[in-house]
Amino acid sequence: MKFFTDREICYADILPPSEVRARIEVAVLNFLKILTCADPAISDLLLINRKSSNRRVSQGLLTEDDTWIFLSRSFCKRSLMRANAAKAFIRVWKVMEMCFKILLQEKRVTQRELFYKLLCVSPDCFSSQLQVNRTIQDVVSLLRCSRFSLGIMASSRGIVAGRLLVQEPDKEMVDCSECGSSGYAISGDLNLLDRLVMKTDARYIIIVEKHAIFQRLAEDRVFNHIPIILITARGYPDIATRFLLHRMSRTFPELPIMALVDWNPAGLAILCTFKFGSIGMGLEAYRYACNVKWLGLRGDDLQLIPEESFVSLKPRDLQIAKSLMSSETLQEKHREELALMVQSGKRAEIEALYFHGYDYLGKYIAKKIVQANYI
Amino acid sequence: MEISSASNLCLHLISCAFRRCRLSQQLCRISAVLKSLSPSILQISISDTGIGSCLEEFQDLNCSSIIAAEFWDGILSVKTTAICDDEIYHYHLNLMKNISSSRTLTRLPSNPKNGLKFSGTEVYLSISESIDVLVSEINHFFQKIMILNIPNIAIELVTEREDIPGSRCENVFLANKSNPGPLSTSNVECLKSGLEDYVLRHGNSLTQKCNTCFATSERLKVGSGIACSTENHKSSGLMMEVVVIISELESKCPCFRECSSKTEVLYFKDFTPCSNSHSTLNVLSTIDWQSYGLTLENVVDQGVCVLEWGDSPSHSQIDMVLHCYHKQYPMHKTQPEQHLIKKAVTAALNNLKETHPGILRSAHALKICSHAPDLARSIAGLILSSNDPDFQGECFSLLGLESRELGANAVEDCIQEKIVSVIEMNDRKPRQRNVVAPSLFEDDCDQDSSYQDKEYEEGEDEFIYLD
Numbered sequence: 001m002k003f004f005t006d007r008e009i010c011y012a013d014i015l016p017p018s019e020v021r022a023r024i025e026v027a028v029l030n031f032l033k034i035l036t037c038a039d040p041a042i043s044d045l046l047l048i049n050r051k052s053s054n055r056r057v058s059q060g061l062l063t064e065d066d067t068w069i070f071l072s073r074s075f076c077k078r079s080l081m082r083a084n085a086a087k088a089f090i091r092v093w094k095v096m097e098m099c100f101k102i103l104l105q106e107k108r109v110t111q112r113e114l115f116y117k118l119l120c121v122s123p124d125c126f127s128s129q130l131q132v133n134r135t136i137q138d139v140v141s142l143l144r145c146s147r148f149s150l151g152i153m154a155s156s157r158g159i160v161a162g163r164l165l166v167q168e169p170d171k172e173m174v175d176c177s178e179c180g181s182s183g184y185a186i187s188g189d190l191n192l193l194d195r196l197v198m199k200t201d202a203r204y205i206i207i208v209e210k211h212a213i214f215q216r217l218a219e220d221r222v223f224n225h226i227p228i229i230l231i232t233a234r235g236y237p238d239i240a241t242r243f244l245l246h247r248m249s250r251t252f253p254e255l256p257i258m259a260l261v262d263w264n265p266a267g268l269a270i271l272c273t274f275k276f277g278s279i280g281m282g283l284e285a286y287r288y289a290c291n292v293k294w295l296g297l298r299g300d301d302l303q304l305i306p307e308e309s310f311v312s313l314k315p316r317d318l319q320i321a322k323s324l325m326s327s328e329t330l331q332e333k334h335r336e337e338l339a340l341m342v343q344s345g346k347r348a349e350i351e352a353l354y355f356h357g358y359d360y361l362g363k364y365i366a367k368k369i370v371q372a373n374y375i
Numbered sequence: 376m377e378i379s380s381a382s383n384l385c386l387h388l389i390s391c392a393f394r395r396c397r398l399s400q401q402l403c404r405i406s407a408v409l410k411s412l413s414p415s416i417l418q419i420s421i422s423d424t425g426i427g428s429c430l431e432e433f434q435d436l437n438c439s440s441i442i443a444a445e446f447w448d449g450i451l452s453v454k455t456t457a458i459c460d461d462e463i464y465h466y467h468l469n470l471m472k473n474i475s476s477s478r479t480l481t482r483l484p485s486n487p488k489n490g491l492k493f494s495g496t497e498v499y500l501s502i503s504e505s506i507d508v509l510v511s512e513i514n515h516f517f518q519k520i521m522i523l524n525i526p527n528i529a530i531e532l533v534t535e536r537e538d539i540p541g542s543r544c545e546n547v548f549l550a551n552k553s554n555p556g557p558l559s560t561s562n563v564e565c566l567k568s569g570l571e572d573y574v575l576r577h578g579n580s581l582t583q584k585c586n587t588c589f590a591t592s593e594r595l596k597v598g599s600g601i602a603c604s605t606e607n608h609k610s611s612g613l614m615m616e617v618v619v620i621i622s623e624l625e626s627k628c629p630c631f632r633e634c635s636s637k638t639e640v641l642y643f644k645d646f647t648p649c650s651n652s653h654s655t656l657n658v659l660s661t662i663d664w665q666s667y668g669l670t671l672e673n674v675v676d677q678g679v680c681v682l683e684w685g686d687s688p689s690h691s692q693i694d695m696v697l698h699c700y701h702k703q704y705p706m707h708k709t710q711p712e713q714h715l716i717k718k719a720v721t722a723a724l725n726n727l728k729e730t731h732p733g734i735l736r737s738a739h740a741l742k743i744c745s746h747a748p749d750l751a752r753s754i755a756g757l758i759l760s761s762n763d764p765d766f767q768g769e770c771f772s773l774l775g776l777e778s779r780e781l782g783a784n785a786v787e788d789c790i791q792e793k794i795v796s797v798i799e800m801n802d803r804k805p806r807q808r809n810v811v812a813p814s815l816f817e818d819d820c821d822q823d824s825s826y827q828d829k830e831y832e833e834g835e836d837e838f839i840y841l842d
Contacts, residue, residue, distance in 0.1 A: 021761075024757065025757075025761060025763065025766045028754060028757050028758060028766075028770065029766070029769060029770065029773070031754065032754070032770055032773040032774065033773060035773075035790075035793050035794065035797065036773050036774065036775070036793060040793070040796075040797050040800070041797060042794060042797050042798070080743060080746065080750065081743060081798075081801065083739050083742040083743055086742070086743055086746045087746065089746075089750075090746050090749050090750055090753070093750060093753040093754065094749070094753050096753075096757070097753045097756045097757050097760075100757055100760065100761075101756075101760050104760060104761075104762060122749065124749070125749060
């Protein structure tokens with residue numbers, strides 16, 4: 001039950017191409033009207049502020065598990081009239097123009113492809129992928145429509161393995177346990193993901209932070225010993241992986257979702273992104289929050305790891321830790337774990353468990369699940 | 376007023392005559408007759424047909440240095456009459472004594488006018504000076520005064536050497552021979568055409584317009600500004616007029632000076648060319664040149680005030696003239712107020728900007744304008760790639776474009792032109808006022824919610840954001 005927070009939410013609507021084009025056309029018309037009126041001006045672009053100051057948290061009243069973050073109605077401007085920031089203003093228009101053309105052609109592109117296209121057409125305006133990604137988020141904030149609606153496909157790095165059967169529309173059923181260590185690749189096409197038919201006899205879903213760990217577990221066919229589905233984004237969670245995870249949680253609500261991450265602030269950050277969403281993609285992020293629990297590595301596993309495997313925390317780790325600490329969404333138990341990390345000044349990777357043998361990982365997971373040792 | 380040389384005394388008397396003629400607003404003549412009785416004695420007569428003199432302009436002179444050095448005996452013989460007077464008054468002024476109260480003014484018998492209506496003044500004096508020196512000074516002075524371009528005054532210079540028979544020589548100076556304006560032309564309009572003429576002839580170094588540089592008159596961009604003091608202020612009735620000219624020079628012209636990075640500021644006070652005071656230099660250095668895209672590197676006092684620019688385009692030359700004068704006669708001895716100078720110069724620069732779009736753009740405007748082509752291309756691209764004819768139609772009608780058959784370039788150019796004109800319009804507004812541009816989607820502005828007028832800073836993400 002959420003009441004007042006709903007009024008404050010800013011949504012990015014999922015729209016069909018024709019509607020997005022219509023919104024862009026309205027933007028052009030408004031711009032021209034203001035440019036050619038009696039008191040002409042060059043209109044500013046009003047974007048929803050994607051900063052922590054505009055971040056709001058929706059706490060579920062009934063359970064603390066149903067928490068997610070969203071962006072509220074705080075705005076910032078991009079203006080041509082500020083000489084130092086004029087280029088950012090131009091970039092928004094360039095991306096809008098490119099997306100408009102893509103939608104007309106009824107195509108979809110990845111962010112990477114968009115970057116190269118923009119580099120060809122306007123080399124002076126764009127210098128890096130990160131800049132393009134940020135500008136795309138500007139357009140999302142301006143037009144209030146999802147990135148996918150703009151014709152931009154998430155290039156997914158996500159893969160799934162284990163006790164799951166998926167069927168793409170008009171295609172054959174795929175058994176994710178027979179896909180080998182490379183697993184089933186998650187498409188960047190959210191439409192397609194939305195129409196996947198899924199069946200499972202698993203009892204748990206495990207998010208794995210790293211590709212290498214995922215591969216090891218898939219190769220060892222861990223899911224034959226314990227009824228699990230393995231999913232990874234191979235690092236920082238991308239929207240397609242989160243989308244699929246969210247769908248799975250809705251389709252199989254009785255399956256608890258657990259995360260297997262390194263013992264360092266970045267690992268916890270990845271868990272939190274799956275759990276709450278991020279403000280970077282704040283306008284869409286709120287939709288795909290899932291209830292994720294922390295399986296490992298945790299403080300009580302440290303005794304399993306040899307001393308040599310511990311490495312000092314780097315400044316970047318401490319920065320992430322600080323930022324996580326200041327977030328009001330962080331659960332008490334997670335907060336304690338984080339504090340322990342910072343206090344010890346050390347970090348360790350999941351691979352450290354191989355000290356006990358390559359098949360140890362599967363046993364470790366099984367033991368923890370059976371003991372319900374997750375927070 | 377301090378007189379430092381005999382020549383300066385003559386020039387002062389001529390400029391007083393000039394002033395009186397300008398105030399009369401009728402056609403007037405000034406005659407300066409120089410007769411050398413011997414190699415070092417000059418008899419000078421300066422006569423004019425302007426309004427009558429009130430003698431104050433002679434009585435306040437401080438000529439102690441030249442009297443002491445025996446260049447002048449301190450005596451002025453003045454005949455003057457105003458249009459409403461019945462007589463021509465005759466005076467002798469003895470300015471020998473230092474203290475003005477002990478100076479003597481002797482009134483001599485006057486001549487009746489017999490009902491005729493005229494006005495004018497004649498001043499006689501004898502000084503110890505070489506005729507050639509004085510003639511050269513007077514010529515130089517007259518050339519400078521031509522910049523004021525007062526249409527109603529003709530100046531005649533007559534020289535005669537008594538020891539050389541037949542040596543009488545007459546020289547006439549007329550305002551703006553090529554383009555005489557009507558007598559009613561305002562001072563500032565005269566000043567404009569005077570400075571134009573000066574610039575076209577490369578500052579008095581040529582007698583005719585330079586055809587290498589100025590084959591067409593479009594090479595000159597002229598702006599003018601006026602400021603006047605309020606009536607109730609103690610320096611009431613002060614006018615400050617400024618004309619600024621930007622010209623493009625040809626490098627192959629023999630007169631092409633490399634000093635296009637310098638501006639010599641010509642200064643006139645009460646219709647007399649004079650050097651700039653220190654306070655003028657100070658004021659000029661406080662003007663916000665940056666908002667006109669100019670960088671002032673240095674203000675130099677070389678007798679004349681010279682503004683040295685950094686970063687100016689190499690073929691562009693800036694010329695400037697300032698004229699401060701009292702609207703009424705007789706005038707009070709006051710310094711031109713600094714704020715008047717600043718106001719008038721700024722008005723002249725703004726006038727230039729308004730009448731010649733594209734010049735004197737501030738650095739800020741130039742930077743923003745560089746983005747205009749990109750923005751125009753994007754908007755044009757959006758319009759032309761749409762498959763909705765109603766949308767396109769509305770866009771074209773907003774832009775004032777008739778045919779839909781126009782190419783992409785035409786649409787782009789039209790949009791770019793409008794964007795640039797908005798940028799220039801904003802550039803002309805005073806800096807302090809914040810130009811608040813409307814936003815693209817009006818319904819977003821919930822003014823009661825936390826509307827932050829902040830610039831969105833890049834690089835402030837909570838997490839590394841990769842997808």
